[in-house]
Amino acid sequence: MAKIELIATTTFGLEAVVKREVQNLGYTDITVADGKVTFTADEKAIARANLWLRSADRLLLKIGEFNAFTFDELFERTKALPWGNWITRDAKFDVNGKSVKSQLFSISDCQAIVKKAVVEKLKQKYMTDWFEETGPESTIQVALLHNTATLTIDTSGVGLHKRGYRQAAGEAPLKETLAAALVQLSYWRKERILLDPFCGSGTIPIEAAMIGRNIAPGLNRKFASEKWPMIEKNLWKEARIEAFNAIDQDTPIKIFASDKDEKVIEVAKENAAQAGVDDCIKFSVKPFSQVKIKEKYGVVITNPPYGERLGSQEEIAELYQTMGKTFKEEPTWSVYVITPYEKFENVYRKKANRKRKLYNGNIKVDFYQYYGERPPKEQSF
Ligand SMILES: C[S@@+](CC[C@H](N)C(=O)[O-])C[C@H]1O[C@@H](n2cnc3c(N)ncnc32)[C@H](O)[C@@H]1O
The missing domain is CATH 3.40.50.150 (Vaccinia Virus protein VP39)
Known part of the structure; x- marks a missing residue:
């Protein structure tokens, strides 16, 4: 099975807990940064990590990472990534964004450029100009930090805190x-x-x-x-x-x-x-x-x-x-x-x-x- 890179996103302060959870699942090639635990795995890890991670917010599939100081760089480098391997012809896809300490700080512009670049790439792959967006959900995220853009697709959908058991809550419930x-x-x-x-x-x-x-906290829900x-x-x-x-x-x-x-x-x-x-x-x-x-x-x-x-x-x-x-x-x-x-x-x-x-x-x-x-x-x- 081909190797992929996954990012378990976390709330500030919980990185070490999530790292331990990833280790307990048997994955060893792990890097920790603020708010994220990145690890190398195979496709089965998408299912296992979504089902088992207790303290992570989401599981993202990393598609690529590069420096982007201009919108042109963001467009061309996004377009060069293998989106067609993961996004179907009929996929319904949105782009989320965030930017911290980067020259490209307008999040709405970054989102629009990434969406355009992905569409251009998919047009080539599927040889069509028209995408119905009626199929599976694929939320892309562009995260800029110190001018490095990380492009991912969210594998979880609804956040991992939604286990499916909490029908109601009292005042000020904990996540x-x-x-x-x-x-x-x-x-x-x-x-x-x-x-x-x-x-x-x-x-x-x-x-x-x-x-x-x-x-496993995700046993009673879908992703x-x-x-x-x-x-x-x-x-x-x-x-x-x-x-x-x-x-x-x-x-x-x-x-x-x-x-x-x-x-x-x-x-x-x-x-x-x-x-x-x-x-x-x-x-x-x-x-x-x-x-x-x-x-x-x-x-x-x-x-x-x-x-x-x-x-x-x-x-x-x-x-x-x-x-x-x-x-x-x-x-x-x-x-x-x-x-x-x-x-x-x-x-x-x-x-x-x-x-x-x-x-x-x-x-x-x-x-x-x-x-x-x-x-x-x-x-x-
Ligand atoms: C911050 S909430 C706890 C939320 C909980 N961790 C959750 O996830 O739903 C605090 C709780 O303390 C309860 N509480 C307030 N004063 C109390 C007291 N003197 N004795 C017992 N419970 C009290 C409230 O009814 C409230 O449910």
Whole structure:
């Protein structure tokens, strides 16, 4: 099978997590840059990576990369690329663009030039002047960075955070890709207890359960490139069978999830059922003040309320203070909190062992990591 280059795009700060996911799929020729993890693979990787990547935003197929300082260069070098290998005669295709620190900064002009160049190339390949655009979707992206243009086609279609299980969400839900990254950045392993006391629509517990059960996050959805005739249907079938067979049905998983809002817990239960992990999570309606910790060596991963819709600044600070007091009593527990509240450590009254800067959509957040005592070896956590 011919070699291709794929780019898994990521939110700022999650590149190392996505790199590890790509490595876990067995790909080794990997380069990491801001917001993207590039790797060499074969066509089957389009199916496998779309099905399995938990924390990437999208999977792009790289068609070419070159320097472009003028529109003429952009046009000619785009036209020289092998678009006909990947875009069918009837393909419906749009061009997205972005430009950072480059001479060609007008994104709409770059998009129009790339579209024209691709059409010119396809006219030669298919010997026609007329394209109906009624067939499979192929979204081209032109990304300029320091005058280097990277031309790709999006293989995912709808973003990879759309797993297909979240029918509804509460206030300020986390993106599924970010929730999966938080779980992977923590010391939680499927043998340990996990608690999210502000679970909202259940994104963190559900993503953790899917990781625990080794369920490929894309198993219940479709991808744009599934309709591309140049990728053999068998490759998708094999990748889905591989993912299905990899599911661990047996390991008991103990995840506790609570929220004070009864309605949102109903939503979370429904989402967990859709994701096929409702047997892994015990949901309850409970304000944080009533959360009781009975066992040892558990892990908290949570996204507590923040912002006016979810409480006043004073209420939020008081709640974070209560969290600090509660978890201080539990030195064997590890606690991971994601919040945009900059004074979190002050009100929680403890400096984090590690603080990682991340983004939840466009909001800058920090992921505060408090490491609990390590479990004794014989408990093999
Ligand atoms: C930022 S949202 C969590 C979103 C969640 N991660 C998701 O993806 O849907 C915070 C949640 O905390 C809940 N909450 C607010 N105050 C609470 C309290 N005192 N005790 C328990 N839950 C509370 C809200 O109902 C809300 O669902």
